[in-house]
Amino acid sequence: MLWADRIASEIQDTRKPRNGKTFLIRDEKTISGRVHVGSMRGVAIHGLVAEVLAENGVASEFRFEIGDLDPFDSIPNYLDTKKFTEHLGKPLFAVPSPESGFKNYAEYFGEEFIGVHKKAGFIPNYYRATDFYRSGKMDTLVKVALERANDIRRILREVSGSEKDVSWLPVSVICEKCGKMMTTRAYGYDGETVGYACDKNPDECVPCGHTGRIAPWRGAAKLFWKVDWAAKWVAQGVDIEGGGKDHSTRGGSRDAANHISREVFGYEPPFDIPYEFFLVGGKKMSSSKGRGSSAKDMSDLFPPQTYRLALIGKDIREQINIDPSGESVPRLYDWHDELALGVREGKADDYSRLYALCELPKNRAALSALWQMRFREVAFIAQMPHLSLEDEAARAKGSALTADERIALEERARYAKFWLTAYAPEEFKYELQEEMPNVNLSNIQKKALGVLAEYLQAEKRTGEELHLRLHELKTEVPIQPKDLFQAMYRIFLVRDSGPKAGWFLAGLPRNFVIKRLKEASQQ
Ligand SMILES: [Zn+2]
Incomplete structure (x- = not known):
């Protein structure tokens, strides 16, 4: 059974929608720059689970958060450092877009990411973290988190082993003077406001020194990540939400968020779908480096069905590894062709199911392979x-x-x-040589090419005929197969290896081939 069918039936067996009607499936991504393809795996997993539930007659909503309320904590190497340094530490919605025409930094990169979802056929309902906070829907949870800061501190120590100062509060305030949030430290919650000082100095992020008090509601402050995660579940009534392996280890963010959800907010955490990494060229590289590692770069390499196969083909417990500059791209196409062959041959198995899931739901009833x-x-x-x-x-x-x-x-x-x-x-990469290239050939190689020229001159030959003739030459000349093929590839492509020789020659203009073979044999 494929993972998506397995997960969907597990959900149906063990859960009921909290609102009594529709399962809420949620995923999110902080838009700190061009989004790595690894985050597409989460989109595809949540999106496919929603699709399979729908096939089973179970209603769900897939909701996706565009994370624009986290601090801009580093400048990706494809952006101008000088231009962006002053914005370090600000929330992403307050950082300018690298190009005009977009409301802000998060919208610019978010739009690119959403475009990739669309191409792959996953279209969740989107919302922005900032809008959600500003709507006031997080306020009661921010209040509970502030009141129970000590419990949260204890949980973080017990679960993740992180020690916080006694004055620590689980919120990050946006400084009213300089607009940064990475430089502030909140303390002294009095039931209505928190005190804060803009005096932290992480990396190149410069604090302004401002101190004051602020009402931390409606987006004036944001809960720290693990608390924020749990609070979003409660605020929205999330039923299903998975996470990458980096969050899913014991003592990791998911573990901490689960504890906070149960112990602080009294909410049973959503059904978890922990999944493995999507590696690019064997590395879990950051999207600020390495071309080909972003969700968009990867989607440019495949039509939608093949891209979906890259994202959903492996079990969620297995790593995906694609190297755009290696053989994995042709191999992925081969895999999709293999699935199509199974469908054409009428096989009803996991392969044909996987082929169907690579198609959009509306095309699954009448599969064309x-x-x-x-x-x-x-x-x-x-x-x-x-x-x-x-x-x-x-x-x-x-x-x-x-x-x-x-x-x-x-x-x-x-x-x-x-x-x-x-x-x-x-x-x-092949480049057909229009003129005879300067290559070294042995006398035996020249002799074989001469015999081949005569064979081709006698009449037009098919790829099959040329293929058989090449094999005859091995004993007839005689010549080692390796030497024969090497000679052929050298005189046409200046390479030592190439495509199937008989068909390759048959595909070229006959007179061109005869002339080249003769030139080479008479060198
Ligand atoms: Zn400040």
């Missing part, structure tokens, strides 16, 4: 200007393409070309 040319072959042919992609695809399929297959082929070719220019490793 088209034949497609392998991604790596499309990528190769796309680099051979004289080859017709459609002819080659029809040849590979064994019959003419249908209209839908043609559309799919064009789409795959667009993705392949983008991958080749943006990320593909050298071994996938």
Whole structure:
């Protein structure tokens, strides 16, 4: 049973919606810059659980928080440090957008992230953390948290081992003078206001020295992360909310938030879905580094169904690892093709279920699982200007393409070309040499190429015929297969390896091949 079906039935067996009608599924992301693809895994997991519940006739709402009320704590390396240093420590909604046309920093990067959700077919209901606080819906919970600061302090010590000063309060105040929140320290709650001093100096963030008292309601202050998390569950009545592995360890933020939820707010925490990391090139790298690691970069590499496969194909307990500059991109396309083949052959198993879940719910009833040319072959042919992609695809399929297959082929070719220019490793890049390149060949290699030239000159040959003839040459010349193929790839591509040689030669203009083989054999 696939993980999404397993989780959905676990939820149905063990939970009832708190409001009696609709399960509330929630996820969130602090928009501190371009969002890492790892956060897409959470979106996909929550989104897919909602889809499967709906298939089972169970109503749910998937709600997503755009986190714009956390401090801007570091400047990503793709932004101008000089321009953004003065904004360090401010809440993200108060940091300017890197480009004009957006309300603020969080909206700019948030919009990009939301665009990726849409492409993958996950469309939750969005809200901003700032709007939620400003609505006053958090006020009673902020009040409880302030009144019970000692209990929270004890829980954080017992669960996470973090020691807080006796004067510590679980809120972060936005300084009325300089607008920063990372520099403030709150103390002395009197039932209506808290005292605060803007005197903390984390990293390059400069405090203004202001001290004062403030009513911490309606977004004037924000609860610290683990308390905020628990309070949001209560304020919204969250039934289901998972979290990444980094939060899910014993003593981690989820553990602490669960304790705070039960012991401070008297609320049974939501059904948890702990999930593993999405690694990029084997690393859990930050999105401020490394091209290809953002949710958007990754989505640019795949059509929606294949991107969904990347996100949902592995069990939530397994790591995902995709390296845009390695072989994992063609492999993911191969995986999707393999699932499609199973569907065409009428298999009803986990593979066909997974294939169906890669499609949007509305397309699942009548699944179309088209034949497609392998991604790596499309990528190769796309680099051979004289080859017709459609002819080659029809040849590979064994019959003419249908209209839908043609559309799919064009789409795959667009993705392949983008991958080749943006990320593909050298071994996938081919450049057909218009002129005979300067390469070294042994006498045996030259002899074999000469025999091949004669064979091709006699009449037009198919890929299959050329393939068989190449194998005959091994004993006829004789020549080691490795030496034969190396010679061929060298004179056409200046490489030592390449595509299936017979079909490759058959696809090139015949006179061009004969001329090249002769030139090489007479060198
Ligand atoms: Zn200040």
